[in-house]
Amino acid sequence: MTKLSQIIRLFRRDEDGTALVEMAIVAPFVLLLSAGVFEFSNMLNTRLLLEAGVEDAARYMARCSSDWDTCKGLAQKLAAYGAVDGTSARVTGWLPTQVDITKSSTAAMDNTTTPPTQLYLSSKTNVDVVIVSTAYTYPDVGFWSYLGFGDLTLSVTHQERVFGW
Numbered sequence: 001m002t003k004l005s006q007i008i009r010l011f012r013r014d015e016d017g018t019a020l021v022e023m024a025i026v027a028p029f030v031l032l033l034s035a036g037v038f039e040f041s042n043m044l045n046t047r048l049l050l051e052a053g054v055e056d057a058a059r060y061m062a063r064c065s066s067d068w069d070t071c072k073g074l075a076q077k078l079a080a081y082g083a084v085d086g087t088s089a090r091v092t093g094w095l096p097t098q099v100d101i102t103k104s105s106t107a108a109m110d111n112t113t114t115p116p117t118q119l120y121l122s123s124k125t126n127v128d129v130v131i132v133s134t135a136y137t138y139p140d141v142g143f144w145s146y147l148g149f150g151d152l153t154l155s156v157t158h159q160e161r162v163f164g165w
Contacts, residue, residue, distance in 0.1 A: 043138055047154050049090045050136055053079035054099070054158045058132040060084075061101060062160035072101050079132065094136055103162070104129045128162035 057079035064071035074084040076096035081089060089095075105126045138152040 043152065043154070046091055046136070046138060047156070050094065050134060050154055050156045051158070053082070053090050053094075054132045054134055054156045056082070057099060057101065058130055058158045058160040061130040061132065062162050068103070075099070075101055075132070079134070091136065093139065094134070098134050098136065100133050102131045104131055104159075129159050130162055131157065131159045133157040 057075040060075045076099040079099045080096040135155045
């Protein structure tokens with residue numbers, strides 16, 4: 001037997017480095033999967049924070065008893081900061097000016113307005129509804145764009161029936 005065939009036979013039976021080879025093959029996939037889970041959960045968390053802010057602003061506007069402009073400014077701050085006098089942003093880079101607040105008057109059982117409003121039962125012919133919306137460009141950590149996707153814009157809308165004014 002030749003020296004080379006002896007080395008090959010010994011190499012085939014030796015299992016000392018198999019765990020290292022398996023780890024070297026599997027590790028990049030596990031790291032990519034972990035980065036994807038982290039990125040997706042961060043996107044979901046950002047979306048939930050935006051949604052909470054828009055809902056808070058809509059509820060505030062629906063019950064505000066001051067004039068429209070004063071209420072609107074305070075509601076925009078409430079959406080972005082979590083408090084009408086707050087300075088700590090809910091979502092980094094989300095500003096009060098990015099929160100759009102409109103008032104709509106719709107028939108109590110009519111759903112033909114744009115954007116469509118919920119159906120409200122009312123003894124009045126018209127129901128006042130405040131619609132709060134925002135669009136936020138998600139600043140990814142690189143994984144999303146690395147896969148070839150473009151910018152991701154998170155859009156949130158919420159409406160409430162007006163009880164104030």
